[in-house]
Amino acid sequence: MIRIGTVGTNWITQQLVEAVALSKRYTLAGVYSRHQETADAFAQKNQAEKSYTDYETMLDQANLDVVYIASPNSLHFKQAMAAIDRDISIIVEKPAFSNRREMAAIMAELKQHPAVKYFEAARHVHTPNFKAISKALMALPTVQGAALTYMKYSSRYDKVLDGEQPNVFTKEFSGGALQDLGVYPIYLAIALFGQPENVAFFPTIIVTGADGKGLAMLRYGDFDVTVNFGKTSNSYALSEIYGLKETITIDSAGELTHVEERDASGQATDLSAAELANPMLPEAEDFARVLEAPDDKQNVADYQRWLQWSLTVNQVLFDLRVSANLKFPADQH
Numbered sequence: 001m002i003r004i005g006t007v008g009t010n011w012i013t014q015q016l017v018e019a020v021a022l023s024k025r026y027t028l029a030g031v032y033s034r035h036q037e038t039a040d041a042f043a044q045k046n047q048a049e050k051s052y053t054d055y056e057t058m059l060d061q062a063n064l065d066v067v068y069i070a071s072p073n074s075l076h077f078k079q080a081m082a083a084i085d086r087d088i089s090i091i092v093e094k095p096a097f098s099n100r101r102e103m104a105a106i107m108a109e110l111k112q113h114p115a116v117k118y119f120e121a122a123r124h125v126h127t128p129n130f131k132a133i134s135k136a137l138m139a140l141p142t143v144q145g146a147a148l149t150y151m152k153y154s155s156r157y158d159k160v161l162d163g164e165q166p167n168v169f170t171k172e173f174s175g176g177a178l179q180d181l182g183v184y185p186i187y188l189a190i191a192l193f194g195q196p197e198n199v200a201f202f203p204t205i206i207v208t209g210a211d212g213k214g215l216a217m218l219r220y221g222d223f224d225v226t227v228n229f230g231k232t233s234n235s236y237a238l239s240e241i242y243g244l245k246e247t248i249t250i251d252s253a254g255e256l257t258h259v260e261e262r263d264a265s266g267q268a269t270d271l272s273a274a275e276l277a278n279p280m281l282p283e284a285e286d287f288a289r290v291l292e293a294p295d296d297k298q299n300v301a302d303y304q305r306w307l308q309w310s311l312t313v314n315q316v317l318f319d320l321r322v323s324a325n326l327k328f329p330a331d332q333h
């Protein structure tokens with residue numbers, strides 16, 4: 001069994017813990033929270049071996065194979081470095097790192113610790129529906145672009161409207177709509193089409209100074225991908241990938257729960273796989289298989305592909321911010 005520790009006690013960590021339990025391939029060896037009460041409650045609810053209020057103590061004492069990092073974005077880097085230094089693999093929530101400099105430092109550290117694996121928790125690109133989209137894309141006679149949307153009103157925006165500064169809406173924590181939701185359609189575009197040649201970002205800046213919504217353009221050689229995302233309103237628009245007369249439609253570029261292909265006459269074929277028991281189960285299983293058999297040929301190839309996606313997404317997110325002159329305090333360190 002893979003010994004996993006967790007950072008963060010919000011709902012996403014709960015979902016991950018349930019996913020790893022469903023996979024039956026991990027043991028919850030340690031739970032870290034800044035507060036004893038939260039740490040104990042989370043550990044008890046999920047039958048963890050032990051709770052910790054000091055992160056490095058967990059890394060030193062819990063005998064972990066891997067740590068799942070689901071803290072605010074700007075904290076990922078330091079927490080990831082501390083784990084790699086101790087030869088512990090890392091699953092880092094998206095977006096893994098705030099900028100190119102942090103990503104480069106992580107890559108250099110991984111070189112010094114070759115047994116350590118780094119995974120970015122981009123759940124949607126591990127799902128059967130992502131594979132269905134990739135397969136349908138390969139069968140298109142040509143690709144003429146895509147329009148990807150992921151826009152969900154955040155309950156935390158109510159707090160912003162009440163004058164508060166929730167982490168996810170602050171530049172201090174490397175937050176904002178691009179980092180939080182835009183990353184999903186951008187990940188999808190990069191996993192499907194590769195690295196764009198040029199990018200541009202048109203953000204709507206809210207009172208906290210972060211972007212509340214935005215439009216990103218990814219320019220490929222002979223087609224464009226437009227990405228529409230936000231946390232201050234809801235969109236019910238389908239995402240679409242354009243062939244010649246065929247169109248692939250996706251209910252949401254972040255969730256990928258329903259995928260169809262329409263032929264030249266508009267007739268739809270449902271390509272969706274069965275509903276997932278837990279949206280994080282496919283990634284939990286993918287990461288487990290690499291951790292269990294890192295030298296397996298297929299696992300080596302998959303790991304390299306995920307790593308390349310993560311590097312490209314990090315670069316594109318950074319380039320998008322540069323195009324809009326949107327800076328984070330983490331960029332100055």
Ligand SMILES: NC(=O)c1ccc[n+]([C@@H]2O[C@H](COP(=O)([O-])OP(=O)(O)OC[C@H]3O[C@@H](n4cnc5c(N)ncnc54)[C@H](OP(=O)(O)O)[C@@H]3O)[C@@H](O)[C@H]2O)c1
Binds near residue numbers: 038071
């Ligand atoms: N894959 C997905 O579907 C998905 C969904 C949601 C979020 N995420 C990602 O998960 C990460 C966490 O997001 P979130 O919305 O859960 O963030 P959050 O609520 O702001 O913080 C997450 C956890 O970090 C700790 N924390 C909060 N503020 C902190 C601070 N100032 N200093 C140190 N620790 C702090 C808290 O744990 P303790 O109080 O227990 O220490 C909290 O439970 C982000 O990277 C986000 O993008 C991914």
